Amino acid sequence: MTDPLAEKEKPMAANQAGVSIEDVSKTFVTRTGKQVDEVHVLDHVSLRVEPGEIVALTGLSGCGKTTLLRILLGLERADSGRVLVNGSEVTGCGADRSMVFQNAQLFPWRSALGNVEFGLEARGVPKSERRRTALEKLELVGLGHATDRRPDQLSGGMQQRVGLARALSVDPAVLLMDEPFGALDAQTREGLQAEVLRIHRETGKTIIFVTHDLDEAVLLAHRVVLMAPNPGRIDRIFPIELPAPRTDLVTVRGRKEFGAQRHEIWHRLMTGASAQAAAEPATT
Amino acid sequence: MTTTEHGEQRAARPAEPARTRPPFHRRHRSGLITTASIVVVLAFWEITGRRMNPIFSSYPSAIVRKFDVQVRSGLLPQALLDSLQPLLLGFCVAALIGIPVGLLIGRYRAADAALGVYVTAGYAMPLVALIPLFMLWFGLGFTVKVVIVVVMTVFPIVINTRAGVRAVPRALTEVGTSFMASELHIVRKIILPATVPHIMTGLRLGIGRAVIAIVIAEFFTAIGGLGGQIILAGQRFDTAGLFVPVTVLMVLGVGLTHLVGWLETKVAPWAGPADTDQD
Numbered sequence: 001m002t003d004p005l006a007e008k009e010k011p012m013a014a015n016q017a018g019v020s021i022e023d024v025s026k027t028f029v030t031r032t033g034k035q036v037d038e039v040h041v042l043d044h045v046s047l048r049v050e051p052g053e054i055v056a057l058t059g060l061s062g063c064g065k066t067t068l069l070r071i072l073l074g075l076e077r078a079d080s081g082r083v084l085v086n087g088s089e090v091t092g093c094g095a096d097r098s099m100v101f102q103n104a105q106l107f108p109w110r111s112a113l114g115n116v117e118f119g120l121e122a123r124g125v126p127k128s129e130r131r132r133t134a135l136e137k138l139e140l141v142g143l144g145h146a147t148d149r150r151p152d153q154l155s156g157g158m159q160q161r162v163g164l165a166r167a168l169s170v171d172p173a174v175l176l177m178d179e180p181f182g183a184l185d186a187q188t189r190e191g192l193q194a195e196v197l198r199i200h201r202e203t204g205k206t207i208i209f210v211t212h213d214l215d216e217a218v219l220l221a222h223r224v225v226l227m228a229p230n231p232g233r234i235d236r237i238f239p240i241e242l243p244a245p246r247t248d249l250v251t252v253r254g255r256k257e258f259g260a261q262r263h264e265i266w267h268r269l270m271t272g273a274s275a276q277a278a279a280e281p282a283t284t
Numbered sequence: 285m286t287t288t289e290h291g292e293q294r295a296a297r298p299a300e301p302a303r304t305r306p307p308f309h310r311r312h313r314s315g316l317i318t319t320a321s322i323v324v325v326l327a328f329w330e331i332t333g334r335r336m337n338p339i340f341s342s343y344p345s346a347i348v349r350k351f352d353v354q355v356r357s358g359l360l361p362q363a364l365l366d367s368l369q370p371l372l373l374g375f376c377v378a379a380l381i382g383i384p385v386g387l388l389i390g391r392y393r394a395a396d397a398a399l400g401v402y403v404t405a406g407y408a409m410p411l412v413a414l415i416p417l418f419m420l421w422f423g424l425g426f427t428v429k430v431v432i433v434v435v436m437t438v439f440p441i442v443i444n445t446r447a448g449v450r451a452v453p454r455a456l457t458e459v460g461t462s463f464m465a466s467e468l469h470i471v472r473k474i475i476l477p478a479t480v481p482h483i484m485t486g487l488r489l490g491i492g493r494a495v496i497a498i499v500i501a502e503f504f505t506a507i508g509g510l511g512g513q514i515i516l517a518g519q520r521f522d523t524a525g526l527f528v529p530v531t532v533l534m535v536l537g538v539g540l541t542h543l544v545g546w547l548e549t550k551v552a553p554w555a556g557p558a559d560t561d562q563d
């Protein structure tokens with residue numbers, strides 16, 4: 001399967017990948033004692049993410065956003081349907097994807113630097129090189145001064161940034177982020193949002209991230225995917241029409257379209273929550 | 285070192301109220317009570333012990349005198365060395381066997397199905413019952429002491445290591461998987477360090493059992509070491525001489541346990557206060 005869009009972006013092709021989610025369903029079976037519960041988490045979810053696109057997943061808590069991201073990463077298997085990354089089917093974790101986890105998930109016994117080095121270490125990158133790369137990424141997320149601190153000596157936001165640096169260290173074609181900036185103060189968050197956009201401009205990575213912050217979704221994403229719960233599915237997809245190089249986030253926030261789009265998603269989220277039964281088919 | 289960059293901020297804040305240091309007896313309250321308690325008990329022992337038949341009892345000053353004599357004659361240092369060597373060797377062997385086995389059965393269900401039952405049995409059964417068998421197999425020398433120490437020490441180490449592996453959050457191993465780490469890399473770089481606090485707990489329990497094991501071994505097998513000294517003194521109705529190795533063993537047990545406890549805070553500083561489950 002050749003991808004016309006990937007073809008166009010030849011210079012970056014080596015590090016670009018589209019993601020295609022095809023009819024993915026997932027049910028968790030939980031056993032508590034004799035009681036067997038089935039949770040239908042994802043119900044026939046399909047989504048095409050173009051190479052170099054930024055997609056935000058949002059929706060009520062428990063609608064399967066994390067689960068979908070884990071399936072994309074390869075930590076979880078879909079019961080039916082499949083996921084293609086750069087044309088090849090995902091059967092497990094791959095070198096082309098990495099994730100910023102919901103609660104950072106750092107190794108408490110390693111320094112910030114050691115944590116960022118982990119991914120490179122796992123891939124057998126020589127010591128001096130991985131040290132250099134890790135320092136560079138920590139610098140990038142604004143933690144150049146705290147490289148030797150252990151996670152218990154870092155604030156929640158700093159931990160999250162280490163998680164971002166770790167995910168970036170392996171230079172993935174597809175970057176997955178699960179509520180990456182939730183624990184940050186507004187200023188740091190905006191700094192990192194701008195950083196993510198800059199990284200995206202420079203590397204053309206495909207980025208799929210989960211957020212509860214509609215501002216963040218509209219600011220960063222090319223498309224915002226609103227999911228609905230019980231069972232988790234795509235409720236609606238909102239293409240974001242904001243001028244392309246979103247370098248100055250403050251100005252973008254001030255634009256009329258920004259507020260309008262944000263409101264549109266918010267409205268759908270709220271009405272969808274109250275009138276769930278009357279779900280209409282996803283519009284692309 | 286964590287305060288370096290907060291230094292200026294802190295200086296800018298209104299000065300903390302000058303903390304007056306509490307007086308000496310407040311700061312060391314529990315320490316003082318413990319010391320007082322020990323002094324009272326020793327004094328009571330000294331007074332009552334002197335009135336009793338020296339065959340049945342002894343008293344602190346007599347024990348101290350005996351201690352001095354035995355140190356000068358070289359008897360006590362030799363006995364200590366005779367006990368300490370198999371004890372430490374046995375403990376190290378137990379750790380070298382126990383930690384990998386614990387990791388193995390903690391990580392792999394099949395390994396646990398195959399070996400877990402022996403571990404549970406070995407931990408629960410009174411292993412002292414096997415000592416006559418070990419004597420048949422290994423004779424009465426150094427070897428059998430080591431074997432007894434290993435057998436009695438290895439199980440708490442295995443059990444704690446296994447519990448530690450089970451307690452490693454799935455989310456952490458998944459980070460390894462997501463970064464394409466090999467199984468060996470995950471075990472060495474995630475499971476093992478995450479389990480270190482539990483392993484240290486196992487070692488702390490293990491060293492206590494090792495001290496017990498060496499005494500039992502020396503009671504049963506050879507006349508030698510501190511255990512042998514106790515038996516000999518008992519046969520000679522030398523009660524003060526009996527208390528000397530007993531005291532040394534007590535100090536040894538407490539000292540070694542504290543040493544491992546101290547190591548625990550050194551090797552796993554991120555883990556906070558060690559869990560307090562004691563044997």
Ligand SMILES: Nc1ncnc2c1ncn2[C@@H]1O[C@H](COP(=O)(O)OP(=O)(O)OP(=O)(O)O)[C@@H](O)[C@H]1O
Pocket residue numbers: 028029030039041060061062063064065066067068
């Ligand atoms: N391993 C699991 N076993 C059983 N149920 C699970 C498992 N993982 C997730 N679930 C269930 O699947 C549903 C979706 O979970 P998921 O974590 O994907 O939600 P989410 O959209 O990320 O929510 P949030 O916004 O709160 O992070 C929840 O009802 C959850 O209880």
Ligand SMILES: [Mg+2]
Pocket residue numbers: 065066067102178
């Ligand atoms: Mg989630």
